[in-house]
Amino acid sequence: MLTTIIYLIGALSLHFTDVQSQNAFFFVLLPLINILFFIFLLWQFIFYFAMSSFSNDESGFFDLLSELWHLGYTIERIGVFHALLNIFFLIINAISFFIAVFYYFDLFWVLIRGQ
Numbered sequence: 001m002l003t004t005i006i007y008l009i010g011a012l013s014l015h016f017t018d019v020q021s022q023n024a025f026f027f028v029l030l031p032l033i034n035i036l037f038f039i040f041l042l043w044q045f046i047f048y049f050a051m052s053s054f055s056n057d058e059s060g061f062f063d064l065l066s067e068l069w070h071l072g073y074t075i076e077r078i079g080v081f082h083a084l085l086n087i088f089f090l091i092i093n094a095i096s097f098f099i100a101v102f103y104y105f106d107l108f109w110v111l112i113r114g115q
Helices: 002-016 024-050 061-069 071-078 080-113
Strands: none
Touching: 002 024, 002 080, 024 080, 061 071, 061 080, 071 080
């Protein structure tokens, strides 16, 4: 939940930052939040692969690779439907994470270039 709130605050700060504004909130405070959010995203991107996406359940990138590698065993253990549903959700989780990261990095890059 905290990660979702950080994503929301970071996305809103990236969206509303205006370095040419006369208001100090838009050209001082929001860029500072953007820098902190950028550091947070880099930290989360690096540890997404090492720490299974900061969760105790199986939702990380390497868990997805492990599930795909051991698909036959998983089907034997929990059945075809549940195994494919689990893999489907792991793929959706990975795709969503990478889309969010690249979207935010693109917004941050536009902010740095000033366009």
